[in-house]
Amino acid sequence: MGDTISKTPGASVANVLQGLAEYGQSPWLDFIQRSFTEAGSLKKLVDEDGLRGVTSNPAIFEKAIGSGTEYDPQIRSLLKEGALSPGDLYETLAIDDIRAACAELRPVFDETKGLDGYVSLEVSPYLAFDTEGTIAEARRLWKTVDRENLMIKIPGTAEGAKAVREAIADGINVNVTLLFSLDAYKAVLEAYISGLEERAAKGEEISRIASVASFFVSRIDGKIDGEIDRRVAAGDKDAETLKSLRGKVAIANAKLAYQYYLDIKASDRWKALASKSAQPQRLLWASTGTKDKAYSDVLYVEELIGPETVNTIPPATFDAFRDHGKLRASLTENVEEARHVLAEAERLSLDLAGVTDKLVKDGCSAFSASFDTLLGAVAEKREIVLGQRLLQFSADLPAELRDDVAALENSWNQDGKVRRVWEKDASVWTGGPEGSWLNWLDIVQERLKNVSELEALANDVKSRGFSDILLLGMGGSSLGPEVLGATFGQAVGWPKLHVLDSTDPQQVKTFEQSVDLKKTLFIVASKSGGTLEPNILFAHFWDVAEKALGKAPGEHFIAITDPGSKMQSVAEEHKFWHIFYGDAKIGGRFSVLSNFGLVPAAASGIDVREFLTSTLLMVDSCGASAPAQVNPGVQLGLILGAAATCYRRDKVTILASDGIETVGAWLEQLIAESTGKEGKGLIPIDEETLTTPDHYGTDRVFVDILLGDAKPNSRLAALREAGAPVVTLRLGDEVQLGQAFFVFEFATAVAGSVLRIDPFDQPDVEFSKVETRKLTSAYAETGSLPAETAFAQDGAFSFYADAKNTEALKESDVVEILKAHFGRVSAGDYVGLLAYVERDKETREWLQALRLEVRDALKVATAAEFGPRFLHSTGQAYKGGPDSGVFLQITADDAADIPVPGYGFTFGVVKAAQARGDFEVLSNRGRRALRVHITGSLEEGLKALSTAVRSAIKKG
Ligand SMILES: O=P(O)(O)OC[C@H]1O[C@](O)(CO)[C@@H](O)[C@@H]1O
Numbered sequence: 001m002g003d004t005i006s007k008t009p010g011a012s013v014a015n016v017l018q019g020l021a022e023y024g025q026s027p028w029l030d031f032i033q034r035s036f037t038e039a040g041s042l043k044k045l046v047d048e049d050g051l052r053g054v055t056s057n058p059a060i061f062e063k064a065i066g067s068g069t070e071y072d073p074q075i076r077s078l079l080k081e082g083a084l085s086p087g088d089l090y091e092t093l094a095i096d097d098i099r100a101a102c103a104e105l106r107p108v109f110d111e112t113k114g115l116d117g118y119v120s121l122e123v124s125p126y127l128a129f130d131t132e133g134t135i136a137e138a139r140r141l142w143k144t145v146d147r148e149n150l151m152i153k154i155p156g157t158a159e160g161a162k163a164v165r166e167a168i169a170d171g172i173n174v175n176v177t178l179l180f181s182l183d184a185y186k187a188v189l190e191a192y193i194s195g196l197e198e199r200a201a202k203g204e205e206i207s208r209i210a211s212v213a214s215f216f217v218s219r220i221d222g223k224i225d226g227e228i229d230r231r232v233a234a235g236d237k238d239a240e241t242l243k244s245l246r247g248k249v250a251i252a253n254a255k256l257a258y259q260y261y262l263d264i265k266a267s268d269r270w271k272a273l274a275s276k277s278a279q280p281q282r283l284l285w286a287s288t289g290t291k292d293k294a295y296s297d298v299l300y301v302e303e304l305i306g307p308e309t310v311n312t313i314p315p316a317t318f319d320a321f322r323d324h325g326k327l328r329a330s331l332t333e334n335v336e337e338a339r340h341v342l343a344e345a346e347r348l349s350l351d352l353a354g355v356t357d358k359l360v361k362d363g364c365s366a367f368s369a370s371f372d373t374l375l376g377a378v379a380e381k382r383e384i385v386l387g388q389r390l391l392q393f394s395a396d397l398p399a400e401l402r403d404d405v406a407a408l409e410n411s412w413n414q415d416g417k418v419r420r421v422w423e424k425d426a427s428v429w430t431g432g433p434e435g436s437w438l439n440w441l442d443i444v445q446e447r448l449k450n451v452s453e454l455e456a457l458a459n460d461v462k463s464r465g466f467s468d469i470l471l472l473g474m475g476g477s478s479l480g481p482e483v484l485g486a487t488f489g490q491a492v493g494w495p496k497l498h499v500l501d502s503t504d505p506q507q508v509k510t511f512e513q514s515v516d517l518k519k520t521l522f523i524v525a526s527k528s529g530g531t532l533e534p535n536i537l538f539a540h541f542w543d544v545a546e547k548a549l550g551k552a553p554g555e556h557f558i559a560i561t562d563p564g565s566k567m568q569s570v571a572e573e574h575k576f577w578h579i580f581y582g583d584a585k586i587g588g589r590f591s592v593l594s595n596f597g598l599v600p601a602a603a604s605g606i607d608v609r610e611f612l613t614s615t616l617l618m619v620d621s622c623g624a625s626a627p628a629q630v631n632p633g634v635q636l637g638l639i640l641g642a643a644a645t646c647y648r649r650d651k652v653t654i655l656a657s658d659g660i661e662t663v664g665a666w667l668e669q670l671i672a673e674s675t676g677k678e679g680k681g682l683i684p685i686d687e688e689t690l691t692t693p694d695h696y697g698t699d700r701v702f703v704d705i706l707l708g709d710a711k712p713n714s715r716l717a718a719l720r721e722a723g724a725p726v727v728t729l730r731l732g733d734e735v736q737l738g739q740a741f742f743v744f745e746f747a748t749a750v751a752g753s754v755l756r757i758d759p760f761d762q763p764d765v766e767f768s769k770v771e772t773r774k775l776t777s778a779y780a781e782t783g784s785l786p787a788e789t790a791f792a793q794d795g796a797f798s799f800y801a802d803a804k805n806t807e808a809l810k811e812s813d814v815v816e817i818l819k820a821h822f823g824r825v826s827a828g829d830y831v832g833l834l835a836y837v838e839r840d841k842e843t844r845e846w847l848q849a850l851r852l853e854v855r856d857a858l859k860v861a862t863a864a865e866f867g868p869r870f871l872h873s874t875g876q877a878y879k880g881g882p883d884s885g886v887f888l889q890i891t892a893d894d895a896a897d898i899p900v901p902g903y904g905f906t907f908g909v910v911k912a913a914q915a916r917g918d919f920e921v922l923s924n925r926g927r928r929a930l931r932v933h934i935t936g937s938l939e940e941g942l943k944a945l946s947t948a949v950r951s952a953i954k955k956g
Pocket residue numbers: 474475476477525526527528529530531534587588589673762765871872873
């Protein structure tokens with residue numbers, strides 16, 4: 001390594017800081033701040049004090065950027081230019097500061113021929129134990145900052161040391177930070193040397209590469225002194241010797257590290273590199289501000305002065321040293337005494353190895369915590385600047401739940417779970433196949449990149465003059481388009497969007513009659529391509545469209561399906577106008593921001609570019625760099641998860657203001673199908689109008705979704721006062737619906753993690769499908785569905801149940817049966833009314849009125865659902881979720897039926913088979929389930945059923 005300076009030093013300089021140079025030591029500043037650089041203060045230190053470098057770390061940036069308003073103008077202008085996550089914002093600000101400091105230090109770099117003049121920027125502290133991640137980040141930052149006098153700071157953990165070797169071999173200047181022990185230092189010096197050797201072996205030049213090893217000092221005394229004080233206070237027999245070691249161990253440790261440096265410098269191995277003009281990796285004394293006021297405020301500068309070293313000094317210590325620091329060649333003084341100090345420390349079991357080991361870990365987590373705070377502060381500023389452009393999220397929680405959520409936030413931050421979600425790390429959930437279902441995280445960005453294909457579709461649809469779009473699909477494939485169509489309304493010049501997700505023959509007919517078949521664009525949407533409903537709906541509408549158009553209607557059909565599905569080949573065979581593809585790594589219920597929502601949106605004239613651009617803001621708000629406490633997706637998920645797991649508040653009661661009222665149906669399928677399994681989960685309760693607190697149990701969380709300046713539901717205040725958690729999401733306008741989609745998707749994934757389930761499968765839905773298939777196949781073979789026997793019959797009503805339920809309900813009168821059934825409902829339960837009838841205004845009103853009567857009489861949550869629609873939505877949770885549902889399935893004779901072309905059955909048969917399959921699985925799962933079948937007039941039957949239910953639930 002280089003020659004030491006040997007003249008009598010310190011004599012000629014007025015400024016002791018400048019005098020350090022004469023001892024071969026370079027003073028660097030452990031501080032960075034924009035105003036400091038901009039005001040010329042940094043330059044002044046360079047000019048007047050001989051400052052020769054700058055270091056930063058996450059804690060320093062936290063102070064600089066995280067507090068005050070100095071960076072606000074730049075944050076504002078960056079956000080005007082486009083969507084940026086908190087992490088992107090931080091990095092842009094930090095890099096600007098680093099570059100500005102690099103510019104100030106460039107003359108030093110030139111004068112010292114690359115010995116000094118460096119500015120250090122640390123890789124993300126989250127990567128401290130991730131070699132590959134650190135290497136990638138070091139390369140990225142090196143390239144982005146693009147300054148010769150930059151040093152990339154890498155933590156000296158075992159994983160970091162491996163990255164150091166790679167980075168050096170790549171030609172990146174490295175400052176290895178968080179070094180506390182001699183062993184760790186030896187490992188990074190080895191990494192540096194072998195990195196250089198690797199370069200040299202490849203014939204690459206090595207003279208330009210600079211590196212420092214940041215050996216931390218005062219933090220060691222902080223820990224060791226603390227232990228000494230504790231033992232002295234406890235009356236340790238070695239109290240006097242222990243006291244004599246106070247404030248000595250850290251310096252002794254540093255002195256011995258320097259001795260190791262000298263040994264290596266003398267080695268043949270180093271000399272070989274030196275002959276190729278390699279620069280030594282200098283020791284840099286870090287953590288040199290005095291923390292214990294009992295010591296001199298310049299202790300860790302004065303005692304560590306020596307050749308070929310750096311001391312990065314915090315501003316206060318820098319000023320103090322300028323004021324009263326003394327120069328002497330202290331580093332090589334009393335080396336034997338240093339050895340003795342360390343030997344004594346060992347003899348007295350002060351456990352330096354344990355302390356330094358812990359300091360590395362503590363240092364990494366402290367920097368991570370600082371980074372969390374910094375990113376949190378940037379996220380808050382971002383939110384303020386974006387203001388109305390972002391959906392507003394707020395939560396009003398009872399104190400205990402608030403504490404539970406805060407504890408979860410901390411553990412999410414500590415365990416890096418937000419980042420792990422984005423890294424698609426399945427261990428956030430059950431460690432199962434979750435990682436393969438997370439492409440919804442990236443889909444907004446991806447679709448925005450390719451938005452022109454959607455815009456082209458929009459233009460083509462418009463120019464072809466379609467009057468209607470009829471979308472055929474189920475669950476995620478229909479409910480997303482439905483809420484988009486209903487929320488945005490019909491766009492001028494574009495067709496009206498209708499969504500059909502039923503096998504009820506009457507409903508199929510109603511839809512057929514409500515469109516102009518000659519001017520209708522049909523969209524068949526099925527990710528799997530194998531779902532029964534869209535396939536038979538396609539068969540029917542192909543047939544009627546062919547008849548209406550008098551030719552093969554392929555040009556009137558679009559398919560949206562996953563690549564390689566059966567639907568793709570059907571669409572190809574039938575020469576569909578377009579086939580749009582989904583992403584096989586996105587499940588149906590998370591698909592709304594993929595083509596499954598966007599194709600119908602574009603085709604019906606929604607400005608998808610604007611929609612996606614707005615949605616991207618929320619994607620960034622929920623991004624990997626948004627810590628839990630400022631990440632709305634995490635917040636909402638933790639609230640829902642904690643409310644369910646800690647307080648059994650698992651009925652997510654959805655309220656949505658006018659204009660956005662259909663969002664609840666989409667939300668139901670997302671929440672219920674994702675979380676309702678293994679006996680756990682959240683039960684969404686949609687469209688249940690609010691009443692007074694005395695009608696509710698303690699099992700609710702209210703989610704109020706407001707559009708524009710809609711007022712919150714007036715009954716919420718009383719509920720909140722009564723202790724119910726209330727979460728509010730306010731969408732500035734309908735375009736922010738995409739933001740709501742994303743935040744709920746993220747929250748559902750987070751809630752799934754809290755519930756410890758896989759939120760991306762739907763095991764019990766699959767069972768219903770199997771049961772249904774058995775029945776439709778039996779029908780196709782025999783011409784009838786297998787016979788079934790009612791356990792009771794009363795007028796127009798026949799009652800069906802499995803043996804266990806029959807046993808509990810064995811009455812003969814309709815009211816008595818219903819009384820027995822609803823008599824099984826207790827606090828914390830919910831009642832599910834599952835109607836397999838046409839879903840129209842009348843039936844919806846009927847079901848709604850009935851559910852409210854049940855809610856008010858029994859004081860439990862109620863779900864009012866239509867089959868088979870809910871089978872692809874809440875059906876999963878009813879079967880697989882908590883066993884708190886009491887179900888009344890309602891079936892009826894069909895007034896008329898429609899055959900399905902090419903299949904050996906009718907829509908009515910399919911619907912009946914679906915109801916029976918559904919009931920079979922509910923029963924198999926041991927649910928309290930009763931089926932009532934109405935014969936004759938549906939209208940009369942429903943009316944009579946209401947009367948009977950009313951009598952059954954009447955008190956007394
Ligand atoms: O789009 P597909 O494959 O037809 O599925 C429709 C729906 O059925 C389910 O797979 C099960 O209900 C949903 O997740 C999905 O949205």
